[in-house]
Structure formats: structure tokens, C-alpha cells
Amino acid sequence: MPPFDSEDQELIEGFLTETTELLEKLDDDLVALEKASDDPELLNRIFRSIHTVKGASSFLGFDLLVKVTHKTEDVLNRLRKGELAVNPEIMDVILEATDLVKVLVSDIKAGEIQEREIDGTIAKLLPLLSENVAAQAAAEPAPAATPEAAVAPDAAPSPDAAAAPSPESPAPPSPKQEVAPVAPQKPAGDAVAKKAPVPKPAEGKGEDLSDNSTVRVDVKRLDDLMNQVGELVLERNRMIQLNQDLQQGDAERLDFNEEFGKLTKRMNFVTSELQMQVLKMRMIPVDKVFKKFPRIVRSLARDLGKEVDLQIFGEETELDRSVVDEIGDPLIHLIRNAMDHGLETPDERVAAGKPRGGTLILAAVHEGNQIIISIKDDGRGIDTDRVGRKALEKGLVTEDQLAAMSQRELFDLIFLPGFSTKEKASDLSGRGVGMDVVKTNIKKLNGLIEIKSEKGLGSEFILRLPLTLAIIQSLLVEVEGEIYSIPLSSVLETLRVEQRMFHMVGGQEVLKLRESVLPLMRLQRKFNVQQRHENDDFCYVVVVGAADKRMGLVVTRLVGQQEVAIKSLGNYLANIPGIAGSTILGDGRVTLIVDPVGLIDDGESASGR
């Protein structure tokens, strides 16, 4: 289809926005429908969504889209009338059709409409429309449906294999490949091998659909912002006035001081409000990421033969777009991990005296300047003995190291690249990459990750993330006259200690802090700061944590806490070890922002781990 002209373009953009939103909700609703199949309101909503998409696409002449949505609508209509009963196989097909619709919509969005292979999916929808299948499916649900489902996909490839080469001659193998991302949901009876590459591209497509380059802002928020800007203008005028008075010399000194003081206070107030407002606009609910998960969990559960009840809490919690964009992948890995390694199969669960279905709880909550996301399962928990043994086998740790490890450190082993407890890599896991990805991404966000686990009872992964990446709370410290800024999100505590409390262990300075041993790093040495003062007896230790590691940074003095805006150092100075960026303080001086994550990694490699 040729590029659309500008008038059409407007219509199409409207269509895309609307359709994207509908489709995003549709996934959720469909998965919910499977659980509550007798909810007529839900079913009606799904029906309406598909119907709307169909109507709009036929108006705009997207024929492929119309075909798919039309058949899907028919099936849904039968469900609605009670001629068909919801069962996993039907849901699989409907979900597959929805995915196909998403692919088609993203094609339109990309501006190039490709000939997609849609007959395969439609062929799967068709049997559901014939009377006898309905009767059969309704009469004998789950177990008997398996052979029936096996027939459907078998039937599907043959027509398209026959049909594909003739109308779409270019590349015979390609249609088949194109079908793959469209069909993440092969019915249970289908060959397992086919599932392998499927989930990934489908997820990718889903993300493409949710556009992040434009923002929808609540009008209320926009009004608030305008109000704040109005205030700011008033204060500016006041400032100009004051300056004029001063220039003309008619300002009496005392009065001026007082007025200026007031102005400063108001300015301070208005700018912080303004900052909050703008920050809020950048915030989006974490739901944006969370809503993909019911779908993923559903398909994983089917693939793994497990029964899982996913519960989501706090999806309305808001955080910065930049963070939202980054946490999707780590969360998917953690969910996969929980479902594959954490939760047991129904039989194992029954044998262990637990309910057949496992529970997976995904929760988000604000805590101060952080957001906490937790993924909790009631599965078998982390078997530290097994983890230790595996790490040893794979040569990731030595026996001595292993013997000296605390429970916490043993948990942390699972984050090592290359670590896996699986004997064989499966489609889902076992390559030892996933948890490493989680750790790297969380670190990149200046986040912390914490594991709680009890053998036999389940595990919980807790992510602590900063709300935003643009403005951070920071702790200003002095290192022999130079000021550095440490992101407060990484600071766990600060201590004033006597230098003689430091010990040397294996060439590494450490501090005994309560029950644990804290490795230390002297910022003065790390940053080659010239020593100005005689060594003081006392110094300060800033305990920082990144992901799962802790370290103490030795500084001369604590200056205070300040909110700072992060400024990039530019390309030339982008990769200085231990420095994350810079910021400008109230007096106009540039101060470097310490990168605790980098320092901790550095410290680790220096101490030979």
C-alpha cells in the first residue's frame, strides 16, 4: 500500500492510538476471562474492543486486519452467546489472533504494510465457528480438547503451505517464519520444539506497540504546571523590580535585605514545586510494564505444565519513564526464574503438602525516593547447598570461598554470569544469562536487589529502584578539600570512625561493622586527591550498596544532603572509572557524582574476586 496522504495520516494516527490502547487492555482482559469465564461484562468488553478495531480498520481499508478481527469477533460472539465455552484451547487461538492483530497494527505504524501470512491463524479460528466443534468443545472440555487442538494446528500448516507459494511467491520459507512470531500460543498438544523461539519476538512486538515517544498528560497536571509557571513569572517580575530599586539606589538597605530574603524563599518554593510537577509528568504507572505479565505468566505456565496464580499489587505506582523502560527485561527474567526454578509442578506441590497451584505475587510500592518491586513465589525456595555445589562445579568459586560464604552471599551466587542449576539449557532457562541480565540492568539504574528465600517455602526478589534518573538526592562529601556527590539511593548509612578501627585483610582495608566485615575504599587514593591535611584520627565512612554488594567509602568530611540535577560529562569524559556524571552546585561550581556501582565492581576486581 502506498504511503498515506496527510489527511489520512491524521485519521490513521488516531486509529493507531486508539487501537494500541484497546489491544493493551485486551490482553489483560483475555487472560482474566480465562479465570472468570462466566463474567458476561468482561466478555462484552472484549467483544466491543475487537469490534471497534474491526470497524475502524475496515473504514481505513486495512483488509488483513479486518479479516482477522472479523473471524475473532465471530468466535467471541459465539462465546458471548454461550454456544462455546471458554477453555484454554480456545483462548490460545484467540490470543494468537490478538497477537496477529498487534503485528498488523505495528506494520501500519511502521508505515509499511507487508503481506502477512494470516491464513494459518484464521484456519485455527474457523473450526471454532462450526457447530459440531462447539458442541464437542463444550461437552468435553480440557482433556478431550487436546486431540482436537492437535488437529487444528495440523490442519493449519497444510492450507498455508499449499496456498502460500502461489499468491506470495517471493520467498516460500518466509511466510512460515512470519507466522512464528504471530503464534506464541501453540495448543498444548503441539510439538514442544516449536515453542522455542516464539515468546521473545512476540514480546518485542508488544513493546513496539506501546509508543514511548509521546506523552499523554492529565489535563489537571498541565493546569497545575501552568499555575506554577504563573507564580514563577510573578516572582521574576518581583526580582526585576527589586533589581531596579537597587540600581536606582532608592532601596533602603535594611528593607532590601528583607525583601530579597522573602523573594528567595518564594523562588525556592516555586521552583521545587515546578520541579515536582515536571517530574510527575514524566511519571507513568508501573502498570505499563506489569500488564504484559499475566499474558507471559499464562503462556509460561502452560509451557511448563504448572498451575500459577499471578497476583499483582500496586500497579498504579508511578515511576519515571526512563526507569520503566529499563525494568521490563529484568522483571521478565525474574518471573521466568520464579516460574521455572521457584514453583514446583502441581504433583510435587501436592506431595509437599501445598495447594496444587502456585502463587506468584508481583507488587510495587513507593518508599521515600525509591520504588520497591517485589516478585514473590511460594515455590521451593533457593537450595543454597545445591547453588553452592553448582557454582563450584562450574568453577565460579573455589571451595575455600564457598566455605566462607554467608547465606546472603550464597544467594548472590545465582547472579554470577554463567551460573545455572539446570543440567541442560532449556528453551526457558539454563544458559546462566538471565540473572546476570537482571543484575546488570538493576545496577545500571542505580538500584539494589535483595533476595529472601526459605527452602520449601518460596523466594522473594526485592528490587529497590530510584524514582527518576534525571534529578537525584545526593550526599555531598569532602575528600581532602574536593567535593564529591554520592547518590543517596546507594547510601545505606554513614559512620564516623577512628582510623585505628580499620583492619587490613589480604591487602584490603576493612572495617568491622556490627556482625559483618565491610571492605573499604579510600576515595582520596582512588581519585588521586592531593593530601592537604595531616591524617586525622577520625574520618567518615559512607556505606554504599549496589545491587547485592556493600562497600565503605572513606571520606574526610560529610558536607550535607542536596538534590542535584545530573549533567553529562560529554563524550570525551564519559567513561571515567568511578565517576557517573557531574552536577552544578549552588555556587556554580561543578561537582562530580561518584558512581558507587562502578567503585564496588572495581573494589571487587581489585580484591581478586
Next chain:
Amino acid sequence: MNDALVPVKSDESRDKLIQLVSFNLDQEEYGVDVLKVREIIRMPNVTRVPNTPHYVDGVINLRGKVIPIISMRKKFGLLEVENDKQTRIMVMDVEGELMGFIVDAVSEVIRISGSEIQPSPAVVASGIDQECIAGVINQAERLLVLLDLEKMFSGDERRLFASM
């Protein structure tokens, strides 16, 4: 634009009029293309940045933007001197990024034609990379060394930064 700085043989560039900002560094006079110079400022507070090459003096706040500052004396291996009233920072656009260069003094903007640029003699002031010298200008009494700063911060230099 770059081409005009490099003494190319084509007639077009030979006759083209070029404006240069001339500055002093240890008794010598140098010139850079005026179009690359964004502004010339006095020495502000420089924040040292650890673990960088020795000629990176640090970073400054240029109206809310943080830009790196390079000491030309250190870069060229010249004797280091105290900053005085004449010391200036030339803020230049080096491949799309602003960088500041500390020089002894900035004197004037001069106009030359492309034909006045001669290839640099084999040995010029020691310590200066031959590569970043785009040519010399011999005008009556004065000798001006024409610098190409983009060359100075390309290749190895860039990799060095990147690998840090």
C-alpha cells in the same frame, strides 16, 4: 570546512578567504578556524576530574553545561606556568562537542587567503603532534601555526578516552 584548513591543492580552496583566531602559547602564535570557536572566556573555577590524561585540567560550568577543559601547554608538553590575567579558555566545537582549551592569551581574528597556508616544515616546535598541524602561515613578520583540533582529538586520543 575542514578541507579549507588542510592545504589542499585545489584552486578553489587556495583562493578562499579564511578567518582565524590567533592565540599565544609559550612565545609562539597559533591559529584556529574562527568557525570552530564558540566563545572565549576567562579562567573560571575548574573542577579536577580524577583518572584522566594529565592534560585534562578538569571540567567547568559553562552556563549550566559541563564541559571538559584541556591545557594546551600540558598537551603540547610545554613548560607549565601560573595562570595570569591574559589566560583564556577558548571554547571550541570539536566534532559536535564543546571543549575548552586553556591558552596563554588570545590576540586577534585575522583574515588570510587559502593560498597563504603552507605545508608545515618537517620539524616545528617539539612536542606538538605533527598531525594536528594543518599548516603554517608566513605573514610579513609573523609566523602562525595553524592547528586542526579535531585531528588532535581523533584516533588514538579518542580510543584512549573511550577505553578508560
